[in-house]
Amino acid sequence: MIDKILKHKIKLIIAVILVTAYYFALPKQLFKDPTSTVIESAEGQLLGAKIASDGQWRFPQNDRVPPKFKACIVKFEDAYFYKHLGFNPISIVKAIVENFKSNKVKRGGSTLTQQVIRLSRKNQKRTYFEKLKELVLATRLEFRYSKEKILSLYASNAPFGGNVVGLDVASWRYFGRFSNELSWAESATLAVLPNAPSLIYPGKNQEQLLQKRNRLLQKLLNEHIIDTLTYQLAIEEALPQKPYRIPQVATHLLQKVAKNQRGEKVTTSIQMNLQQQINAIVKKHYSELSQNQINNMAVLVLDVKTRKVLAYVGNSPTTRQHQKDVDIINKPRSTGSVLKPFLYAAMLDAGDILPNTLVADVPTQIGSYRPENFNKKFDGAVFASEALSRSLNVPAVRMLQSFGLDRFHHYLKALKLTDIKYNANHYGLSLILGGAESNLWDLCKSYASMASTVNHYDDTQGKYYKKEFIEPSYLANFNPEFGATSLEKNIFDAGSIYLTFEALNKVNRPEEEQNWEFFNEANKIAWKTGTSFGFRDAWAIGTTKDFVVGVWVGNADGEGRPGLVGVSTAAPIMFEIFNYLPNSNWFEAPFDELVQIPICSKSGYRAGEYCEQKNTEFVQQSGLKTASCPFHFWVHLDENEEFQVNTSCETLPNIIHKSWFVLPPLMSYYFKKKNPFYNYLPSFRKDCLGENSTTMDFINPKKNTTFYLAKDFKEQEQGIVFKLVHSNPSALVFWYLDSEFIATTQNIHELEMKPKKGAYMLTAIDEQGNEIQKKIEIK
Structure with missing residues (x-):
C-alpha cells in the first residue's frame, strides 16, 4: 500500500515538474530585437521612421493584420492554421517521408505557429530535435495567445528580404504605403516572400517571384476567396522593382522622439498636409536665401487651445556640411528683439506705463553702453506701443532701465525660458536687445500661453487657470492640464496681454504686403521680429487666437550675413504659413481687466488738469497707478x-x-x-523779473565721456564736436573748457575743439546764467 502511494506520489511529482517546465518553457517576451522608431501624423499617416539599432528595418509589433494579407499567408503557409493546436501531424509525416526519400531536409512541414517559435529562437538549425522543441513550444504558444495574436507575431517578425523585417515595413519598402492599403496582388507578393527571403525579393529572381505570387492567387480563386475579375486584374499587376525610401516628412521631430521613445511607434499631433506644405515653403525660401549663404531655418506651429505641435521643421533641406541634421528648434540663439513684448507686457502689468505713454528716444549712454536704433536715428519721444511695434532699441533699453533689470529677469524666469541661465547682472541692459539666448520652442510656448490666457479669461468669465504656462506636446493623445481656476493672474494679467497684442498687430508687414492694414479682421496677427547683433539670427513669431507660428533663420554655425534681418527673411515665411492656416477671429477684449479713463492725447499719460486734448481709452487696471501727464x-x-x-x-x-x-x-x-508742428515753449520777455530755469542739455557729451583723438589720411588730428540743445535756439551760449573761455554759439549750438590730452570740465552758460557741466577726458 505504501509502495503504491509512494509510486503515485513520484508520478505526481514528475507530472508537476513536467507541467511546470511546460508552463515556463515559453519566455514571456518572445521577441527582444530592437525596433525602428516610427512616427505617424495625427491622421495616422507615416511621417517617418528611424532604422533599428541593429541595422534592420523592423517596425514595432502591430497586433492588426490586414484581411488580405491574412488570407494570403494562411493559404500559402498553413491552410489548417485555424484548426490545429500548433502543429499539423499530416504535414509533419509528409515532410519526414519526402526528406527521407531525398536524403536531405527538403520540406519543413511547419505551421505558422511553429514558424513564430523558430523566428523567436533566431532560426536554429533545422534538425528533427529542433523540430521537436518547436512543436512543444508551438503548443504552449497556442495556449497563451489567440490565433489572431499568433498571426500578428508572424507578420511583425517575418523576414521579407534584405534588412526588411515585418509586414508593415515591407509594405512601405516595396509598395510605398500601409499594408492595409495593399491590393490582392501586392498582399500575395508579400505573403510568399518570407518563404525564401534571401532568394526571392523585389528586384531579384523576378520570374520565380511572379510564379509563386500567381500560384497563390490561383489558390485564392479556387477557394473562392477572390472572384475571377479580381484574379485577372491581380495577375496583370507588375512586381515592384526596387525598394522605396521610407517617408521622412518630419525628420527632426523623429530625432526628438527617438531620444525619448526609441523603438516605439508614436502617433504625433502633426497635421500631415500642414507639415508637407511648410516643408515646401521652407525648401523654397532656402533655395533663395542660400544664394546669400544663409543655410538654416526652423519653423514651429502650435495650436493655442490644445497646446499641441501642428508642424515641426527643425532645419532646412541643406547639406551635411551646413549641419542639416541639427534640430535648431531647441538650440539657444541670440534673441534680438523678440523679448521686447514681454517687457512691454510686464510694464503694463506692473502699472509702470500705459499703452501709449511717451518714452524717450534720444542719444543714450549708460556707463559704457550706448544702444542705437536700427536706422541710427532718434524720434525724441515716441508712444510706448509705437516703440514696440517699430522695435526701437533706445526706448526699449531706457524702459528696461526704468522698470528694473531684476524685475524683468524675474518675469522671464517665470516664463520658463530655459536658456536664460544667469542672473540679471550677467546680461545687463543688453538683455532686451539680444544679450541673452533663448530657443524657438520656449518662445513659441510663451506666446501660446499668453494667447491662451486671454482666450480662457473670456471663456471663464474673468478667471485664470493656475497652470496656464505649460509645456506644449507633440503627442496626439496629449490633454493639457491647466489646473483649477483662480481670480489671481499667473504672470501677466489678461488686460496687459491683450494690449500688448494690440500693439503687436500694428507692426508693419514685409514690403510685399503693403496693404496689410486693409486686411479683414480675420487676418489680424500679433507678431514680432528680431535680429541679433552681427546679423546672425533672424526671428519672426506671431500669434492669433488659435495658432502660434515661430520662424528662425540663420546659420547653424553662427556666421552672420548681410541682409539676415527678421522682417525680410523670417517674417515672409511666417506670413506664408499663416496664409495657409485657417483664419482666426481677433482676441476678445477682457473688459473686466480693463478700465476706461481719460488719456492725454499728446503724451499718452493719464490726463492731467492742463491737458487740452483728451481721449477716453481702455487701459489695464494697474494703469490707474500711473502718474498724470508731466508734459x-x-x-x-x-x-x-x-x-x-x-x-x-x-x-x-x-x-x-x-x-x-x-x-x-x-x-x-x-x-x-x-514733428514740425511741435512748438517750443516761448522764452520769458527780457523785461520780466524773477524767472530763471534750466532750459538746455548736452547732446554730446551726454555722460561723462572719454574721447579719442582720431587722425585723417594726412595723419592730422581731427577735432571733437560738442553739441547742446536749448529751448530757445536764439539764446547766446558761452562755452568754457575748465575756466578758459572758448567760444559763443547762437541758433546752432555746435562747437568743434582740438583740446590736448587730459581731463577737463566742459561748461556751457547761457545769457540768463543757466549753466550745465560735464567731465570729459581726451586720449
Whole structure:
C-alpha cells in the first residue's frame, strides 16, 4: 500500500515538474530585437521612421493584420492554421517521408505557429530535435495567445528580404504605403516572400517571384476567396522593382522622439498636409536665401487651445556640411528683439506705463553702453506701443532701465525660458536687445500661453487657470492640464496681454504686403521680429487666437550675413504659413481687466488738469497707478503769444493763460525734427523779473565721456564736436573748457575743439546764467 502511494506520489511529482517546465518553457517576451522608431501624423499617416539599432528595418509589433494579407499567408503557409493546436501531424509525416526519400531536409512541414517559435529562437538549425522543441513550444504558444495574436507575431517578425523585417515595413519598402492599403496582388507578393527571403525579393529572381505570387492567387480563386475579375486584374499587376525610401516628412521631430521613445511607434499631433506644405515653403525660401549663404531655418506651429505641435521643421533641406541634421528648434540663439513684448507686457502689468505713454528716444549712454536704433536715428519721444511695434532699441533699453533689470529677469524666469541661465547682472541692459539666448520652442510656448490666457479669461468669465504656462506636446493623445481656476493672474494679467497684442498687430508687414492694414479682421496677427547683433539670427513669431507660428533663420554655425534681418527673411515665411492656416477671429477684449479713463492725447499719460486734448481709452487696471501727464504746463503769455510774461512785466488783463505741451530739451530737439508742428515753449520777455530755469542739455557729451583723438589720411588730428540743445535756439551760449573761455554759439549750438590730452570740465552758460557741466577726458 505504501509502495503504491509512494509510486503515485513520484508520478505526481514528475507530472508537476513536467507541467511546470511546460508552463515556463515559453519566455514571456518572445521577441527582444530592437525596433525602428516610427512616427505617424495625427491622421495616422507615416511621417517617418528611424532604422533599428541593429541595422534592420523592423517596425514595432502591430497586433492588426490586414484581411488580405491574412488570407494570403494562411493559404500559402498553413491552410489548417485555424484548426490545429500548433502543429499539423499530416504535414509533419509528409515532410519526414519526402526528406527521407531525398536524403536531405527538403520540406519543413511547419505551421505558422511553429514558424513564430523558430523566428523567436533566431532560426536554429533545422534538425528533427529542433523540430521537436518547436512543436512543444508551438503548443504552449497556442495556449497563451489567440490565433489572431499568433498571426500578428508572424507578420511583425517575418523576414521579407534584405534588412526588411515585418509586414508593415515591407509594405512601405516595396509598395510605398500601409499594408492595409495593399491590393490582392501586392498582399500575395508579400505573403510568399518570407518563404525564401534571401532568394526571392523585389528586384531579384523576378520570374520565380511572379510564379509563386500567381500560384497563390490561383489558390485564392479556387477557394473562392477572390472572384475571377479580381484574379485577372491581380495577375496583370507588375512586381515592384526596387525598394522605396521610407517617408521622412518630419525628420527632426523623429530625432526628438527617438531620444525619448526609441523603438516605439508614436502617433504625433502633426497635421500631415500642414507639415508637407511648410516643408515646401521652407525648401523654397532656402533655395533663395542660400544664394546669400544663409543655410538654416526652423519653423514651429502650435495650436493655442490644445497646446499641441501642428508642424515641426527643425532645419532646412541643406547639406551635411551646413549641419542639416541639427534640430535648431531647441538650440539657444541670440534673441534680438523678440523679448521686447514681454517687457512691454510686464510694464503694463506692473502699472509702470500705459499703452501709449511717451518714452524717450534720444542719444543714450549708460556707463559704457550706448544702444542705437536700427536706422541710427532718434524720434525724441515716441508712444510706448509705437516703440514696440517699430522695435526701437533706445526706448526699449531706457524702459528696461526704468522698470528694473531684476524685475524683468524675474518675469522671464517665470516664463520658463530655459536658456536664460544667469542672473540679471550677467546680461545687463543688453538683455532686451539680444544679450541673452533663448530657443524657438520656449518662445513659441510663451506666446501660446499668453494667447491662451486671454482666450480662457473670456471663456471663464474673468478667471485664470493656475497652470496656464505649460509645456506644449507633440503627442496626439496629449490633454493639457491647466489646473483649477483662480481670480489671481499667473504672470501677466489678461488686460496687459491683450494690449500688448494690440500693439503687436500694428507692426508693419514685409514690403510685399503693403496693404496689410486693409486686411479683414480675420487676418489680424500679433507678431514680432528680431535680429541679433552681427546679423546672425533672424526671428519672426506671431500669434492669433488659435495658432502660434515661430520662424528662425540663420546659420547653424553662427556666421552672420548681410541682409539676415527678421522682417525680410523670417517674417515672409511666417506670413506664408499663416496664409495657409485657417483664419482666426481677433482676441476678445477682457473688459473686466480693463478700465476706461481719460488719456492725454499728446503724451499718452493719464490726463492731467492742463491737458487740452483728451481721449477716453481702455487701459489695464494697474494703469490707474500711473502718474498724470508731466508734459503739460499752464503758461502765461503776452497778447501775441510770443513770450512768457508775469505780472512784473505785463498787466493781468493782457496776460493770456494757456496749456502748453513741453518736452525736456533733449527730447524736444529730436521730437521737433519728426514733428514740425511741435512748438517750443516761448522764452520769458527780457523785461520780466524773477524767472530763471534750466532750459538746455548736452547732446554730446551726454555722460561723462572719454574721447579719442582720431587722425585723417594726412595723419592730422581731427577735432571733437560738442553739441547742446536749448529751448530757445536764439539764446547766446558761452562755452568754457575748465575756466578758459572758448567760444559763443547762437541758433546752432555746435562747437568743434582740438583740446590736448587730459581731463577737463566742459561748461556751457547761457545769457540768463543757466549753466550745465560735464567731465570729459581726451586720449
